[in-house]
Amino acid sequence: MVRLILRRLAWSVPLLVVATMLAFLIVDLIPGDPARVILGPTATAEQVEALRVSLGLDRPWFVQYLAWLGDALRGDLGTSVISKTPVIDQLNARLPATLSIVVGATVVSAVLGVALGVFSAVRGGWAGRAADVFAMLGFAIPNYWLGLVLVAVVAVQLRWLPATGYTPLTESPWEWLKALILPVITLAVGGVTMIAKNTREALRDVLARDFIDSLRADGWSESRILVRHALRNAGIPIVTAIGVFFVGVLGGTVLVESVFAIPGLGGLAVAATPAHDLPVLLGVTVYFCTLVVIVNLLVDVTYGVLNPKVRAA
Template identity: 55%
Template sequence: MWRFIGRRLLVSALLVFVVSFLTFLLQAVTPGDTARMILGYNYTPEAYHELRARLGLDQPVLVQYVHWLGNALHGDLGTSPISGVSVASEILKRLPVTLSLVVLATAVTALVGVGLGVLGAVRGRGTARLVDVLSLGGYALPNFWLALVLVTVFAVTIPLLPATGYVPLSSGPGRWLAYLILPVTTLVLQGVAVFARHTRDSMRDVLSRDFVTMLRANGIPERSIVFRHALRNAAIPTVTVAGLTFIGLFSGTVFIESVFAMPGLGGLAVQATTSHDLPTIQGVVVVFTVIVVLVNLAVDLAYGWLNPKVRVS
């Protein structure tokens, strides 16, 4: 098991290094100039070259990356040349917002999706068709339309929930949850559809196997067969969907945080891209990559727990 974890950690560290280098390289060839963005329209060539030298932009890209990497390994992601704020401190301030949104959305997606999938597999064609209809609706409804409808209905017409903003969990679980209900609902619709279909199909496959027939012949209660035996065997593809859902929700937060005015990493990435704030872009990408790597590692470990054969692969 430890060898299995060691291999995954080694691959994960290599992936973070490759992504950080490619991001740095792409930023170097992207149109735009941080120095010009700071100076505005009226500046002298001397001031421009002096600022580029002060920011280290006049050095070769490889030299800039090595310098950045050395600082990053010590926890220093640099300072934003636009705001003058430490990139690491800004990310740490905004990370709880994005994680709250993504973790809660993933949990709701998994619970509702698995529940609908198991129901569709056990109850027969009528419930299965209902799952198909919900899945089709989840795919068809665009997030931006659903977000606007939810805000209009539940924040304007019926002022039950706040339309914008975020409060930390330390302010109270009730207030924290109230600010997350609308954005989480917007995010989970498509994910629930994916979870429901994968769980239903996987459960159907497991329930048709010989060992389930043997359990039924031995008089094991149907509830025990479904939840103790079949669901665990059907969980491996569901774990894959859970990992992909968690990762995919990070891309969705860029739009959701903008619509609901949430001060998360998605909004920070948009601001940094607009102002050509290279250190902030680099920091956000690295943090996102580390989170994706950790999620993939968790999925691999879940595979090893659910199926011991995976540990020796």
């Protein structure tokens, strides 16, 4: 298991380098000039060029990237070109909001998805068909559209929950929870359907195996077979689906944070893109990639718990 973890951590280094390099290239290709954004449209060409030189923007992109990478390896993600504040301070201030949404959506999706998948696999018939219909609807409904509908109905018309904003957990746990309900539901709908479908297919495959019939012949109850053996053997596809959902939902936070006006990492990236605030965009990329690495590592560790063969690999 230790060897597996070390191998995954070793692979995370080139992942972070490649991801940040691609982000650097993409931002470099976007039309616009951060020096012009800072000085405004009335600045002369000489003033803009002088600021570009002072910011180091006149250097080739790979020289700029290597300079940033050297600072990042020392724990310095640079300073925002626009706000002139340390990038790491901005990221740390917004990270709790993004984590609250992503972790909340993942937990809700995992609990409801596994429960629905187990129910449809055990009962079959109409339950399985209903799960398929629900899955199709979940995949077809765009997150941002669902978020707008929830705001219009639940927040504006019914006035049950706040439409926008975010309250830190440390300030008011109750207000924090209320602010998260609509964004979490918006992101979790697709996750519930995906995890439910994967759970049902994996569980049906396990329940059809010969050793399950042997356990039934030995007098084991259906609930005991399900909990002790079926779910454990179907666990790897289920854990994989949960991990894939977590990684995918990170991208969904960009739109959801915009819809609900939540000050998270996605909203920070959206605001930094038109301004060519490269240090901020690279910092967001580092944080997102780090979250992906952590989740993949947790998934691999769970594989090892569920399957001894993985621990020996």
